[in-house]
Amino acid sequence: GVRGVIVKLTEGTYYINPNAQAQIASAQAAGLRIAVYHYSKYQTPVSVINEADYFTTFVKKYGLTNNTVLVDDLEDAATRQGDVTQNALAFRDRLAANGYQRYMLYTSPSYIAATKLNSNTFGLRNIWMASYPYQPTANNLWHTQYGA
Known part of the structure; x- marks a missing residue:
């Protein structure tokens, strides 16, 4: 029943998943x-x-098409600097400028509460919300x- 996967590709400007290509x-x-x-890990418009x-760069290097969904995993404490919503929008816009229009934002309710991230700006279908129920059931979905 599995139809897709999400692979961690990069972190900051210093890490590439050594297993990503495989x-x-x-x-x-x-x-x-x-x-x-x-x-x-970004904190400023330049970062x-x-x-x-x-x-x-690595999306292209691994031959992924411009139809690939690219996810901005926004949860690290370092990213709580400045205008978090504007930084996330700038990240999305830069992906688009680089030729990638399909975007998702991964975050959590606690991150939104701490940073005042305006998740509505991205459209709810473009949000992958962290969810860790202790006893998940089909009748108790969060x-x-x-979108995810």
């Missing part, structure tokens, strides 16, 4: 849809651009208003 190739061989994510460019 994970992507395996998923492609299995006929799965592939999305990739970047664990963000936003640097991280988005770093991320898309955050169903979001």
